[in-house]
Amino acid sequence: xxxxFEALLANPAVILTVGAFVIFFLPRHLACAWCLLVTAFSAxxxxxxxxxxxxxxxxxxxxxxxxxxxxxxxIFAVVFHIAIVLNVIYAWGxxxxxxxxxxxxxxxACLGGVLAGDLxxxxxxxxxxxxxxxxxxxxxxxxxxxxxxxxxxxxxxLSGVLLLGGVALTYRETGSFAFDMMGLRDAxxxxxxxxxxxxxxxxxxxxxxxxxxxxxxxxxxxxxTGAIILSIFTTKLAVYSLxxxxxxxxxxxxxxxxxxxxxxxxxxxENDLRKVLCYSINNQVGFMVCAIGLGTIxxxxxxxxxxxxxxxxxxMALGAAMHRTGxxxxxxxxxxxxxxxVTMALCIVGALSISAFxxxxxxxxxxxxxxxxxxxxxxxxWLGLLFASAGVLEHAGIKIPYxxxxxxxxxxxxxxxxxxMMIAMGIAAALCLGLGIYPDPLYALLxxxxxxxxxxxxxxxxxxxxxxxxxxxxxxxAILILVKWYPAEVPSTNLDTDWFYRVPGRALxxxxxxxxxxTWIALWGIFSGRVQALMARVYSVHGPEGxxxxxxxxxxxxxxxxxxxxxxxxxxFIA
Amino acid sequence: xxDQHEHHSGEEGWADKKSFRNAFLGVLVxxxxxxxVAGFVPAWRKEHPHFPAEEFGVFFAVWGFAAFMFIVLxxxxxxxxxxxxxxxxxxxx
Numbered sequence: 001x002x003x004x005f006e007a008l009l010a011n012p013a014v015i016l017t018v019g020a021f022v023i024f025f026l027p028r029h030l031a032c033a034w035c036l037l038v039t040a041f042s043a044x045x046x047x048x049x050x051x052x053x054x055x056x057x058x059x060x061x062x063x064x065x066x067x068x069x070x071x072x073x074x075i076f077a078v079v080f081h082i083a084i085v086l087n088v089i090y091a092w093g094x095x096x097x098x099x100x101x102x103x104x105x106x107x108x109a110c111l112g113g114v115l116a117g118d119l120x121x122x123x124x125x126x127x128x129x130x131x132x133x134x135x136x137x138x139x140x141x142x143x144x145x146x147x148x149x150x151x152x153x154x155x156x157x158l159s160g161v162l163l164l165g166g167v168a169l170t171y172r173e174t175g176s177f178a179f180d181m182m183g184l185r186d187a188x189x190x191x192x193x194x195x196x197x198x199x200x201x202x203x204x205x206x207x208x209x210x211x212x213x214x215x216x217x218x219x220x221x222x223x224x225t226g227a228i229i230l231s232i233f234t235t236k237l238a239v240y241s242l243x244x245x246x247x248x249x250x251x252x253x254x255x256x257x258x259x260x261x262x263x264x265x266x267x268x269x270e271n272d273l274r275k276v277l278c279y280s281i282n283n284q285v286g287f288m289v290c291a292i293g294l295g296t297i298x299x300x301x302x303x304x305x306x307x308x309x310x311x312x313x314x315x316m317a318l319g320a321a322m323h324r325t326g327x328x329x330x331x332x333x334x335x336x337x338x339x340x341x342v343t344m345a346l347c348i349v350g351a352l353s354i355s356a357f358x359x360x361x362x363x364x365x366x367x368x369x370x371x372x373x374x375x376x377x378x379x380x381x382w383l384g385l386l387f388a389s390a391g392v393l394e395h396a397g398i399k400i401p402y403x404x405x406x407x408x409x410x411x412x413x414x415x416x417x418x419x420x421m422m423i424a425m426g427i428a429a430a431l432c433l434g435l436g437i438y439p440d441p442l443y444a445l446l447x448x449x450x451x452x453x454x455x456x457x458x459x460x461x462x463x464x465x466x467x468x469x470x471x472x473x474x475x476x477x478a479i480l481i482l483v484k485w486y487p488a489e490v491p492s493t494n495l496d497t498d499w500f501y502r503v504p505g506r507a508l509x510x511x512x513x514x515x516x517x518x519t520w521i522a523l524w525g526i527f528s529g530r531v532q533a534l535m536a537r538v539y540s541v542h543g544p545e546g547x548x549x550x551x552x553x554x555x556x557x558x559x560x561x562x563x564x565x566x567x568x569x570x571x572x573f574i575a
Numbered sequence: 576x577x578d579q580h581e582h583h584s585g586e587e588g589w590a591d592k593k594s595f596r597n598a599f600l601g602v603l604v605x606x607x608x609x610x611x612v613a614g615f616v617p618a619w620r621k622e623h624p625h626f627p628a629e630e631f632g633v634f635f636a637v638w639g640f641a642a643f644m645f646i647v648l649x650x651x652x653x654x655x656x657x658x659x660x661x662x663x664x665x666x667x668x
Contacts, residue, residue: 471607502664
């Protein structure tokens, strides 16, 4: 029992989880300050632990390592703490206890998953992340968000069930719960079923193509702060898991490239700018997945770190506009730069960073991935990633700030963002620029120090390559605007893969429910009819009026006795 | 969630002014040309390019421009295929 509590106390994720439950007993106005305090405790715990394995537990004869801090898990753990702090500051003054609880408990679960040294611990936190995050989807409390939350939960739980299946199969194959490099294929090149199941579990959470649409379905329906928190953690936990278990897996290269490409087109035609950013998550995670496939773990981890900051900044800026105007629709926004200049400027920093302009966090991290594709001599992959980079510029670099703050004048003149939001966005923007100009502190956190030692982002070639790509893409945008070929935003719903389970899938379920009800009624009718007929027959024989219940007169009995005796005599005589 | 605020339309801000737009466009064109020209400076070329395309001085400019044009001009037709009324799902759920 002592070992159990020691294991709990060694885990920063447990500190955050306990802190989250305490929120229910605190006065509402203290919740955010408490969240900051608990996050500070967790960060100190992480720092004092240092690299190593902690929190060993023996369960059913197997040793579990509940905390593993190594260079790969450390960079994710560090950026998760930064993200929690930014979220808490952004949501300062938020009084909703359920959201405040989820604001700590959900990142805690993802942190626990990142620090998990074995598959059982990973599974526990994986499911905790699903359960705690759904409160953020449900937070607005409408029927639409309830249904979206249920769909989200079903998909997340499916991922958890697959993970559990993968864990069981892996244990049967290897006799171990170790969460390490497993690879998709065995020594003979055949796909391992256990690894494939696990791969799918990670794939659902990292939103692989065709499995991606839970992001666009659930995240934009959450609250302002909820959408920001959701956008950060789940997919990055999945990216970490892929980087841990499947580095250098060839299939991931192509899955990643497809992930970077297809969301670009959906983002182009999407009117809801929060949904545009959700497509951007798919696209950005695609870069990380591709990097994992290429074996460029520095690229995946570094870009995950950067993306959490600059994508979060874009979500925050859009959230601030939404807070002031009540909408995130491009058709209803525009012209806000006149009264929200600070938010606009901070949003542009995020946009420049996600587009990977030199001097920003995006530039010093994305280059690791593009260079990785070049060094692998995969021309089409490299070309695809460059194409996707132009796409990022289009939907995240230009569309978000342009339609929110410029474009047509919506006539709205709201105040600039509230101070806590500005502080959070300011810190994020400072990180985007600070680490973009001086990336050494970030590079020191990257898992493969030998590889990063040879990488220099600010070479003349890198700068020219990136500036050519981006400036000429911006020029294309300017021309399209001038000749009025850039498509106008249209209020619409764009179908995506969720259509399959929301329309035909729902119809099929309704039909199946109706058919099973009709079948049951018919079977019950047949059964109860037969039983009633049998009971009627029994009643007719044994009931008060039945043959067997009739009273027999003595004379009748004497007559029958005489007949039977006569029959016996006749038979005896004949015999 | 939205605060009370006034509605004004037609007021010209600094980004709406023609002078700003022209200046922005001018800076963009000059910067784009400079970036393209820089691609031909031998001292700034990549020593060991991974692909022959990288040896072409304006490859990234051409690819960035073409990619952006393609994404916008081809991508907008996707709306015809997948675009539906805004309340499409509300009617069905």
